[in-house]
Amino acid sequence: MAIMKVKFNLKKRVKLAQGLWLMNWFCVLAGIVLFAMGIFLKIELRKRSEVMDNAESHFVPNSLIIMGTLACMLNAFAGKICYDSLDPTKFAKWKPMLKPYLAICLIFNIFIFLIPVICLISRASLESTLSHGLKSGMRYYKDTDTPGRCFMKKTIDLLQIEFRCCGNNGFRDWFEIQWVSNRYLDFSSKEVKDRIKSNVDGKYLIDGVPFSCCNPSSPRPCIQMQVTNNTAHYSYEHQTEELNLWTRGCKEALLAYYTSMMSSMAAMVLLVWIMEICVMVGLRFLHTCLETLENPEDPECESEGWVLEKSLKETLKSFWEVFKSLGKVNKVENAGEGGDKDQAVTTVS
Known part of the structure; x- marks a missing residue:
């Protein structure tokens, strides 16, 4: 039917x-x-x-x-x-x-x-792709003199400004990597020496973030250095200063952007x-x-x-029969080729 x-x-x-x-x-x-x-x-x-x-x-x-x-x-x-x-x-x-x-x-x-x-x-x-890519990009932020990586600082800064985000998962990600190039560090300074010595990998780690993490809506000048040190700034409490830096990570911001688009x-x-x-x-x-x-x-x-x-069941059945018949034809052809080879070997003998 x-x-x-x-x-x-x-x-x-x-x-x-x-x-x-x-x-x-x-x-x-x-x-x-x-x-x-x-x-x-x-x-x-x-x-x-x-x-x-x-x-x-x-x-x-x-x-x-x-x-x-x-x-x-x-x-x-x-x-x-x-x-x-x-x-x-x-x-x-x-x-x-x-x-x-x-x-x-x-x-x-x-x-x-x-x-x-x-x-x-x-x-x-996509989340995994962004996570690995951002983590790698942040590590190369300081390499402004290295060919192939010299534009990474500009890329990360523009990304953080455009998407109003900071770091991979948040601004604290910058505390775990050295994002200041060695060429801008005074190695004769005791503070710099102490920071490098205190780190197992010999990196200059600070509780600071790049300028692109600053939120322009903040009522006070942006605090991007000594972010977690309340005594270094007047009338400052880093746990309540929500407008000072972007709190959203760039992975979350980009993921939301691409997910919405897709x-x-x-x-x-x-x-x-x-x-x-x-x-x-x-x-x-x-x-x-x-x-x-x-x-x-x-x-x-x-x-x-x-x-x-025909009905759906009969149609699927007929398709299956056609598929099976094609398989049988292939088997017969292979068998025929094998028989021809055997006959050729017999003739040569």
């Missing part, structure tokens, strides 16, 4: 073909949007690649670019089929291609559905996926209703269209 069987007359077939033609071109525009979103996300990730351990972070934008390109190509092709479907002579050349095309559309829709799923589950991977993109991709499913179902109806015309020479005659010719 056919699933979603519908009767069509000429008027309904014309409306279906025109509606599908229009929807296909909407999908082409949607494909351009997907492509543009992929490019935008790729640029945003590349802008901050220095503070990201981005081995896997470009999978989503690359997928959006590929799916956007394929959507434009497939829907432009489907638009042409729908345009020619009402002319029997023109439609005749497209008729053999419709079944393979619908199979390609099904595979395409499966892959396009996976993109929003990946967008929504990639938070953990959630919006996932919603857009889901909308495109729904449109593509509608187009695929509509094309299946158009294909079957034109194949079942009672009298192909009479355009006014009625026909029937459906999504599946």
Whole structure:
């Protein structure tokens, strides 16, 4: 028994073909949007690649670019089929291609559905990427004279200013690394010597942060040195001075930024996926209703269209039988090749 069987007359077939033609071109525009979103996300990730351990972070934008390109190509092709479907002579050349095309559309829709799923589950991977990248970037903050790292200070400072954040998880992360370059330290000073000697790794660690951690909304001049020393500053209590420095870590700020962006993109991709499913179902109806015309020479005659010719169970069973038959053919071919080899060996002997 056919699933979603519908009767069509000429008027309904014309409306279906025109509606599908229009929807296909909407999908082409949607494909351009997907492509543009992929490019935008790729640029945003590349802008901050220095503070990201981005081995896997470009999978989503690359997928959006590929799916956007394929959507434009497939829907432009489907638009042409729908345009020619009402002319029997023109439609005749497209008729053999419709079944393979619908199979390609099904595979395409499966892959396009996976993109929003990946967008929504990639938070953990993105968090790990940002955590390792920021930690590495902060270690190289002081290396302004080292080739390949000389712009890291500027990158980190701009990042902290733009996203109103400080450190990886918070401003205290700066207390655990040496972020002041040795060229700016007076090694004849007793204080500098004592600080270096007191550290196992021989690093100059201080309870201070870069200027970019300062909150401009603070009513007092920013205290960025001796942050935890209440006696070093007048009328100061570091545990209650919330406006002095940004309290949010840059990992949290960037994660919120990229998660929000990818959630919006996932919603857009889901909308495109729904449109593509509608187009695929509509094309299946158009294909079957034109194949079942009672009298192909009479355009006014009625026909029937459906999504599946048999029930879902029977359809899956038939697909399984086809799959098994393909496996048997491969086995027979391999056996045949083995027999030919044995025969050749016998002949040589």
